Each structure stands twice: as structure tokens, then as C-alpha cells.
Amino acid sequence: MRQQYLVVFLCVFAFVRLEEEPGLDLSRVSEAIQQDFFNLCNGIGLLHKNVHGDVVTIDNIKFYLWRTKKSKKYTILDPRNPTKLINKKAQYVFFVHGWLENVNTSWYNNLKHSFFEINPELYVIQVDWSEYAGKDYIIALYDTREVGNLIGKLIINLHQTYSVPLDNFMVLVGHSLGGQVCGFAGKHIKKYLGKKIPRIVALDPAGVFFEDAPESEKLNPEDASVVEVIHTSGGRIGYKEPCGTIDFFPNGGSWQAGCIKEAIFNMTDLKTKVSCSHFRSWRFYIEAVANPQSFRARKCKSWEDYTKKPDSCEDDYETMGDLHTHKRGKYYLITNENPPFSQ
Numbered sequence: 491m492r493q494q495y496l497v498v499f500l501c502v503f504a505f506v507r508l509e510e511e512p513g514l515d516l517s518r519v520s521e522a523i524q525q526d527f528f529n530l531c532n533g534i535g536l537l538h539k540n541v542h543g544d545v546v547t548i549d550n551i552k553f554y555l556w557r558t559k560k561s562k563k564y565t566i567l568d569p570r571n572p573t574k575l576i577n578k579k580a581q582y583v584f585f586v587h588g589w590l591e592n593v594n595t596s597w598y599n600n601l602k603h604s605f606f607e608i609n610p611e612l613y614v615i616q617v618d619w620s621e622y623a624g625k626d627y628i629i630a631l632y633d634t635r636e637v638g639n640l641i642g643k644l645i646i647n648l649h650q651t652y653s654v655p656l657d658n659f660m661v662l663v664g665h666s667l668g669g670q671v672c673g674f675a676g677k678h679i680k681k682y683l684g685k686k687i688p689r690i691v692a693l694d695p696a697g698v699f700f701e702d703a704p705e706s707e708k709l710n711p712e713d714a715s716v717v718e719v720i721h722t723s724g725g726r727i728g729y730k731e732p733c734g735t736i737d738f739f740p741n742g743g744s745w746q747a748g749c750i751k752e753a754i755f756n757m758t759d760l761k762t763k764v765s766c767s768h769f770r771s772w773r774f775y776i777e778a779v780a781n782p783q784s785f786r787a788r789k790c791k792s793w794e795d796y797t798k799k800p801d802s803c804e805d806d807y808e809t810m811g812d813l814h815t816h817k818r819g820k821y822y823l824i825t826n827e828n829p830p831f832s833q
Contacts, residue, residue: 498824528671544622544629546636552618555594555604555646559610567615569644576652580613581660584641585674588666588696589630592620593831597665597772604779608813612660617641623667631699635707638674645675646682661689661813662714665772666727669719673709679712680713689813690714694721694728694771700729711735716816720774722746723767735818738810740785740825746770748827774831778811784832787821796822 553567555574565574575582583605587595598616605612638770641662648654655680661747664672669692680686692709700708710733711717717734721743724730730744741747778785787810790796790803808817825831 540791548640550621554612554616559606582613583660584615584662586617586664586668586671593618600776604776631764634670635674637672639678641675642678661686663691665693667696670709673713676713686715689716692719709733720771722771727768738821740823787823789819790822
């Protein structure tokens with residue numbers, strides 16, 4: 491089962507990305523898929539390979555700052571001398587992309603605009619860790635901890651050296667492996683400061699090889715004061731079980747409305763059948779941030795209870811993507827098949 495899970499992720503997810511996102515190195519993607527597929531077909535479980543991550547350095551991670559809505563161009567930050575980030579009154583938002591992505595990923599720009607609509611004075615930092623995210627999945631997975639640690643160190647430096655209040659770091663938003671990176675950033679900050687960052691939003695955080703890992707090795711509810719998770723391809727690409735303080739399961743959290751669910755028989759159908767649900771997490775969140783009262787969800791024990799036994803659910807509602815919520819538990823909702831997704 492574990493190998494089937496990874497075959498779907500490695501062979502399907504990468505191939506469908508080729509037409510989805512700009513800035514991908516197709517030869518790199520092809521080589522990565524071929525190598526991991528070869529290993530699997532020869533019965534070598536990737537989880538048990540003698541694999542080590544790269545030596546992750548801050549020089550290979552780029553931080554792109556958009557300073558307020560009026561910014562016409564980003565500023566590339568020097569994390570060793572982050573003076574351009576110093577503003578004790580500003581609210582900071584970090585974006586962290588997933589596997590095979592880079593700063594050109596489409597959701598970065600769209601989510602930036604959504605955040606600026608609610609607060610035009612935000613400091614938006616788009617993290618580009620493509621030097622490591624562009625490697626074979628198993629290598630990128632191992633690198634998530636060190637990438638998260640370096641993001642955490644930047645925040646600690648701003649807080650301790652330049653007196654930026656920790657509460658000013660409004661939210662870290664990560665998709666797929668980026669969701670796990672945010673978790674490691676939160677762990678690092680908590681370890682060295684003894685305090686938690688205010689909020690992490692994990693958009694369909696990666697589940698492959700994280701599901702059975704100990705809490706210290708994956709995103710968990712202790713990584714921030716609020717850990718909001720939006721599950722959209724749980725059990726296939728994304729993390730299936732609750733792993734936040736508040737977990738949202740639109741359309742049950744595994745297959746999304748409007749995304750084809752039938753069995754996969756040929757490569758032609760892969761884009762709409764697999765990546766669709768995984769990418770819905772950031773599509774939902776972009777819409778949710780821009781429309782704060784959208785995506786009303788109900789607290790319930792399970793998707794089955796929500797759809798078949800609604801009387802058993804609590805009379806407790808929350809809007810998915812609410813940047814102020816401190817509620818806890820599992821929340822379910824139904825979305826539209828096409829934008830606008832909120833009903």
C-alpha cells in the first residue's frame with residue numbers, strides 16, 4: 491500500500507505539473523521520476539533506503555519581500571542582514587511552496603493579492619527553496635526540516651536582534667511539502683524561544699512518508715498557537731488524518747468536487763484526476779482570504795456523519811481560512827465544482 495501511494499505521488503503528481511506551472515526544469519523532473527520509479531519496481535522501498543538530505547544552506551534559499559500593496563516589485567532579502575524587513579508595526583506573512591515548485595508558482599501571486607485586499611500594509615515574504623524542492627521527492631522530504639529551521643532562524647533573528655514582536659508574524663502558509671516546512675519552522679522557534687508563532691496554515695500538507703512519522707518529524711498541533719489545516723487530497727498526496735488545532739475537510743478531504751474520481755488508466759487523464767484535488771487547497775484558500783465570510787464549515791466527528799447523520803454534528807460553525815479563529819476540532823463543508831468554490 492505504501493509503495494502504491496508513492497507511485498501515484500511520484501509518477502502522477504510530477505507529470506501533471508509540467509503543464510500546470512511555469513519555471514520547471516523538465517529534464518530534472520523526468521530524471522527524478524524515472525529513478526524513483528525504477529527503485530520501486532525493483533522492490534526497493536524508498537522509506538528504507540539509506541537516504542540523506544542535502545546540506546541545506548541559507549545561501550540557497552531566497553526570500554522575496556513584497557512590502558505593502560503599493561509595491562511594484564519585490565525586494566530580494568539578505569537573511570543575514572534583514573534590515574529591509576525591520577518594521578515593528580508591520581504584520582508579516584510567509585508563503586512556502588511545495589515539491590518541484592519555485593517562486594513563480596501561480597498561487598504565490600494570487601494569494602499575495604488576496605492578503606493585500608484585507609491589509610494593504612502587510613509585508614509578504616515569498617520563500618523560494620526550489621534548490622532543494624526540485625530534487626527527488628525523498629531528498630526534498632529530508633530537507634524540509636533544515637529549510638524550516640532556517641526560516642525559523644530568520645524569524646528569531648528579527649525578534650531577538652531587531653525587537654520585532656513575535657505576534658507580528660501573522661501566519662506562515664505552506665502547500666504540500668511547504669506545509670511540513672512551516673511545521674519545522676514553528677518547532678524551531680518554539681525550541682529556542684519557548685514561545686509559539688501565532689499561526690500556521692497548511693494547505694493539503696504532504697502525507698507521503700509523514701503519516702507514520704512521530705510528531706516531532708511532521709506538522710502537528712503544537713507547532714503554532716493555531717495550526718489550521720485544509721485537507722483536499724488526504725490519503726493520496728496530502729495528509730489524511732487531523733494534524734492541526736483545527737482541520738477542515740472540504741468535500742470529505744480526499745476528492746474534490748469537480749475533480750474526476752474514476753480509476754486512472756492512462757497518462758492523458760492524470761492532470762484532472764490527481765493534481766486537481768491537491769491544488770484545490772490553495773485555490774480554496776485564495777478565495778477564502780479574499781472573502782472572509784465564505785466557506786462556512788460545521789464541526790462534526792466524520793464526513794459520514796456530516797452527510798448522512800447531520801443531527802449528530804455540533805451546532806458549531808467556522809469559516810475555513812478565518813485568520814482569527816482559535817477554535818479546535820474537525821470541520822466539514824461542501825464546495826462548488828467551479829469558482830467561486832464557496833457555496
